Amino acid sequence: MNLNHINYPTPFLLVDLDKVRQKYRRLRAALPGVEIFYAMKPNPESRIITALLDEGCGVEVASQAELCQVLSLGARPSQIITSNPVKSPPFLRTLHTHGVQRMAFDSPVEVDKIAQHTPGSQVYLRLRTDNTGAEWPLSDKFGVDAAEAPELLYYAASKGLTPIGLTFHVGSQCLNPHNWAIALQTCAQVMEQVADDLPIEVINLGGGLPVPYGRAIPTLSEITDTINEARHTLFTDQVRFQIEPGRFLVGDTAVLVTSVIGKARRSNTDWLYLDVGIYNGLFDTIEQFAYELGFDVEHGRAQAHFTIAGPSCDSMDKLFTGHPIPDLQVGERLYVRNAGAYTTAIAGHFNGFPPPTVIYSDDFEHSMKF
Ligand SMILES: Cc1ncc(COP(=O)(O)O)c(C=O)c1O
Structure with missing residues (x-):
């Protein structure tokens, strides 16, 4: 990795917008006919959202602030969905x-709120599905068991809403393609049960x-092949x-x-303290996310086993242990x-340590590979 020429104060997050576009195109090619909405919560940077909107991607928003942001970026209402199953009344009214x-x-409480604040909405029911193998x-x-689903779908229809579909989440960073297959089987069963009365089409x-x-x-195709086979x-x-x-x-x-x-x-442990910790950028390390680390050091630098920690005073603010890195x-x-x-999406200012500034590789003259 050679980013030494980026003379920018740390911490910073360097984003490659071309890669964002490439990821979208890869997914679109792997799931033909599937409409893609960027769930913006992992990184709500406006330039990322704009790049994806330009590609034809929609956006999934979880809150009023996310909704207002994507509207201000020019997203049309038809490009926006919200899959947060619990929405505040003001958020519903803004939708x-x-x-x-x-x-x-x-x-049922969410049905009542939707019927009151966004009458006539097209709603999809979140099912609880297996998350085994998700990090x-x-x-x-969130989510209801399949056995409870028909009653809730009928209840939504009785309140003047249009139940159009079903949804689920297999767990974030899901390493088990089978979860999508099981979830789709569950969807098929629920659809079958209500087929005579409710045309569930999404x-x-x-x-x-x-x-x-x-x-x-797993590779993308291992997952998308599983999904495509179940779809068909x-x-x-x-x-x-x-x-x-x-x-x-x-x-x-x-x-x-x-x-x-x-x-x-x-106590016989070597500690290394960084200007980023769990509170200002690396929250997922609380679930032992083993990010890969890189360095700009000369060949042959001695290795050391460090416990790597963030800058805050909290003893929970530990990031990585055990692997040898250059000293x-x-x-x-x-x-x-x-x-x-x-990372930056979750980061706060605890103890006065700032979240990383977000910068873009497009803004530098030399193209950078990382
Ligand atoms: C409803 C919903 N959709 C999509 C996502 C995005 O999940 P991921 O980042 O694992 O793709 C989340 C994440 O929490 C979510 O809650």
Whole structure:
């Protein structure tokens, strides 16, 4: 990795917008006929959203602020969905004001709120599905079991909503392609049960597509072949598919550049302190996400086993342990590869340590490979 010529104060996140576009095109080619919505939560940078809108991608928004941002970027209401199953009344009213009609639900209370604040909406029901093998499971907070689904779909229809579909989330950074197959079987069963009364025609495949961190992941085609096979065997041509990837579109399009700010040896452990920690950029390390690290050091530099920690005073703020890295000195930089998702988007200012500034490789004269 050679980013030494970027003389910019750390921490910063360097984003390659061409890669974002390439990721979108790869996914579109791998899932023909599937409408893609960028779940913007992993990285809500306006330039990323604009690049994806230009490519023809839609956007999945989770909140009023995300909705207002994408509208201000020129997204049309027909390009926007919201799959957050629990929406505040003000968010619902703003969706209604702007004519965004497609949204998820997973409880009678949500049906009542949608019917009150966004009457006539087209709604899709979030099912609870298996998250085994996902590095960031999402199954217990949202979603209903298949057995409860028909009653909720009928309830939505009774309140004047149009139940158009089903959705699920296999878990973020999902390394198990089988989860999509099982979820699609569950969708087929639910559709069958209500087929006489409700024409369910949309299946939203959620998020969960992984990006490479430190360990092996299934290839995109291993996952999309599984999805495509299930689509063709379980559903008629009437059924339309959507997908709302977050991490996949942005995760491996950026590198986080951080500096060593301190070193210490305590109880036989060598500690290395960075200007980025769990609170200001590397939140996913709380689930032991093993990001790959890079360095700009001369060949032959001695290796050391460090416990690598963030800058805050909190003892939880530890990032990586165990792997040998070059014996970095204070002021030297360390690169966290594939850090484009759920980093700056989650980062806060705890203890006064700022989140990484987001910069774009397009803005530098030399093209940079990372
Ligand atoms: C409803 C919904 N859709 C899509 C996503 C994006 O998931 P991922 O980043 O794993 O693709 C999330 C993530 O939390 C989500 O909650």
